[in-house]
Amino acid sequence: MNVVRFGVSVEQEVLRILDNYIKSNKFPNRSQAIRHLIQKIEVEKQWDKNEVVGGSLTLVYDHHKRELLDKLTKIQHNFHHEILCSQHIHLDHNNCMEIIAMKGKASVLKDLANQLTAVKGIIHGAFSMTKVS
Incomplete structure (x- = not known):
């Protein structure tokens, strides 16, 4: 799997929410947390499509x-x-x-x-x- 790097700009409050999510779920870094959240969105789409x-x-x-x-x-x-x-x-x-x-x-x-x-x-x-x- 090829990894692609990209930059993200968010408000300070949104970053604080992400960092709290990372800490409470024990993700090693922001990349892993964002990867998890994107996969969660994809899974929920599968549920909605009745796959x-x-x-x-x-x-x-x-x-x-x-x-x-x-x-x-x-x-x-x-x-x-x-x-x-x-x-x-x-x-x-x-x-x-x-x-x-x-x-x-x-x-x-x-x-x-x-x-x-x-x-x-x-x-x-x-x-x-x-x-x-």
């Missing part, structure tokens, strides 16, 4: 909740073409975390994540998407 993306959903739940696991499994079976794998982790005696890796059209992955997160008994759900190519 194929990769995604991960993290769910936390009490596995003792009645019928919860059956409901989660039924939903996941309806999306078996999009789900690549899942990992079940025991956080403590009651709480489990499940991480689901998926790939598919952005709208389908959003629908899957929303259905799973909305199941009664889910304590927390966090969904993330990224580009695949």
Whole structure:
């Protein structure tokens, strides 16, 4: 990959915001932060265009909740073409975390994540998407 250098002029306040972003996200330099932000814009365009993306959903739940696991499994079976794998982790005696890796059209992955997160008994759900190519 060829690297191209270019100059950027911004207001002092905008530079302060960028430098705070760099510091809080531990980027090694401004170039890396700007590269990350540009890629983020491109990924969001892919979501908006409903292109194929990769995604991960993290769910936390009490596995003792009645019928919860059956409901989660039924939903996941309806999306078996999009789900690549899942990992079940025991956080403590009651709480489990499940991480689901998926790939598919952005709208389908959003629908899957929303259905799973909305199941009664889910304590927390966090969904993330990224580009695949």
